[in-house]
Amino acid sequence: MLKVSIYKLFFSAVFCAAFSFSQAQVHNPNDENLYMDVTEWMKTLEKKSGELLKNSTYLDTTQAKLQLTAAEGKIAKVKKLNPLNKSLTQAELATLVKESTVVFGMAYDCGRCHLTHVNPASGYVIDEDGIIVTNHHVVESFTKSEGRKNLAMPIQTSNGNVYLVTEILASNEAADLCIVRVDTKGDKLKALPLGNAAKQGDEIFVMGHPNQMLYYFTGGNVVRNYMSPKSRFQTFSVAEMDITADYAAGSSGGPVVDNKGNLVATVSSTRSIYYNQQEQKNLQMVVKNTKPVISLKKMISWK
Template sequence: MTTNLKSLLIFSFLLSFVGVSYGQTGNSQGYDDRYFDERQMLIQFEAKATENIASKPYLNLEDARVQLKEAVNKKAVMPKVKPRKKVLSAPEVHQLVKESAVAMGLAYDCGNCDKTHINHSSGYIISEEGLCATNYHVVESFTDGDLNLSMQIMLTSGEVYPVVEIISADQEADLAIIRVDTGGDKLTPLPLGDPANVGDDVFVLSNPNRMLFYFSKGIVARNYIRNPERRGEKGMPEMEITADYSVGSSGAPIVDNKGNLVSTVSTTRSIYVNAREQKNLQMVVKGTKPVVLLNDMIEYK
């Protein structure tokens, strides 16, 4: 994957330090819980990440660089989560997926103040013991920055957990499996479903451009073998969808109408009438990584 595509879907934001919990308290404006206070939740992410770095074990930058290399071609060993069978409405799908979707946070020191800042993208839980999936390029971006401190995840409930290990990594598939320290909490994993067919409904829960836990719907537009970017590599399955996502959505779950994982957000590609000058945008192609690629990285026990 080219550098611009690697960085395309990772978004950085800077906020100050306080906190309140989204899933538990809703908002501070007097409205009901269907409206959460996004700003306070973003602030909470930084506050809890700072606390975790000060008081809990976490994967530091030096160890992450070593582990990312060692994790290539390794398999994550985990129990198989039973796929869901009941066809659901869109609101029902959202209620299920929001228990497993996470905001990925790359905590860093800007060098100009004493606060911990966050670059954020997306991911999802695949085992109750703390295994999570995201994009390879999300994890790689953490290892690329000398001022990076730690990777953290935030649930829709507002809980924040530090990443402590890189379990498996596949650069060609743009997928990585990481482990967070749950402190004994049992997380809600997303079941891995069957591969989706062209025309199937799909849903995405991601974090595009500061918009935490944005839920979008579309269909599978195309399944094909993507040509390798480097000579000697094999082509990889790719699934293109019409559901919206953008910067910040890297690594987000894509599920079917039963709430089972069918793919993972990876890239966008803009098509212009004038490609050289990037004028007159016609469409944005959404490239995702089908569930078959993630299954190849897992050994079920």
């Protein structure tokens, strides 16, 4: 009788422990939302872009080339947003900036299938009615169909909506900035407020899409503020800002923000420094160059 009771107590304890463990290990389906399926995201972007091309107005390469030239030095009218003044955690900041960061695409026909393909760069919203900023060189590359037929410039917001660029509002080739409008079909987008000039040593953060790694978020500091050297092709200097936050090809046009979520610069380019620069051997560092917000502010006026 004693043995039976001991066995019952033992198996009862084991069962309770196993039940408690299984309860602690219950899967939370909401956790899946943290993990982005980039392959499906790109398929959706390409599918929606193809559908919009059939029944929407958009800017083609010929129109874009003409408008890019005509928009040089023009001013875009933008709704004013007051700068944010509360410091955020990095998780809060990433969530906030993601809402305003877009995949700035170049839709093209490869000539070998019936699908619409999209090559992604980066951009961000500065007006809820569909005014977007990216690099001048991103838009310029769209106008040059090299080995493929470029069709349109779609943008996709973080909630998955896709819109097409319909107009180039302002451009500044020297500052590598371009402001465009997309047809939002009445949707309101989440805009980033423009901040003040960032100082050397300030903490900054970048969001973009390097090598199709969508919504890649990195942090660092401002390491240098300076004026670009003049050349025989450029008779005046423009403001430049180098940072330590990481990015790569595909991040072009992405936002650089302060720790409150205000825009302080736009991702532009990288420059590799080698010990033997001429032969490009023994890489020592990669300089990350951005275009400060003061250049963008010269391209806009408040509505």
